[in-house]
Amino acid sequence: MRSCSSPATGSASMTFTFSLMGFGLRLYEQRTRTRNRDPDYASPSRRKTAASRVPDVECLGRRRTTMATKDEIIRGLELTISQAKRTTSLFAEGEMAWKRAGGWTAKEVYTHLAAVAAIVPQLGQGLAGAPEGQDIAAGMDINAMNERAVKSMADMSPEQVMQAFEANYRKLIEFVQSAPDDLLSQKRSFLSEPIPVSDILANTIMLHGLHHVYEANSRFESPM
Secondary structure, three states, rough: OOOOOHHHHHHHOOOOOOHHHHHHHHHHEEEEHHHHHHOOOOOOHHHHHHHHHHHHHHHHHHHHHHOOOOOHHHHHHHHHHHHHHHOOOOOOOHHHEOOOOOEEHHHHHHHHHHHHHHHHHHHHHHHHOOOOOHHHHOOOOHHHHHHHHHHOOOOOOOHHHHHHHHHHHHHHHHHHHHOOOOHOOEEEEOOOEEEEHHHHHHHHHHHHHHHHHHHHHHHOOOOO
């Protein structure tokens, strides 16, 4: 594609870019030399003085990474349903049987999502009763569970699978809506360090579902 800028403009832009890079490099070298000469450069007292003038980046980071809210999870689950329905409505005839890059067919992907959505509300009591340090996935063979779930729905038509997927996701949304706030804020482990239950639901259910909806829709490197 032909550039809209003239050669002179492009040259000036490049000169400015290199000048900016040179300024940044000189600033870095100056700070490095100052740090090497001054043993108190990074001392606690210097950091404390700096902190009084500059916002605490670490604290800002914690505020940006607060636990997932109930509303965020519900909106994510609703988005999963709407995008699943939208993308599959555009499938070619028989495309639900096409394999995707991950090795599953689109039908198997939605069978998996339907099965997972059905299991989560049943784990509600387990989430509430588990101690914080215990991994609630310990002893679970996730791959075997996936395989059994997919096989149990193998005889369903693609239309039946999508109906089960939506129905189970609606029940999952009801589960999240009714979950007590104190439960969502409690920390549990699920193949991770202890994190709030709301983040377990957001990461392993909501984001997991959106990921698979994309996978089911993606034809890239997909053996048909």
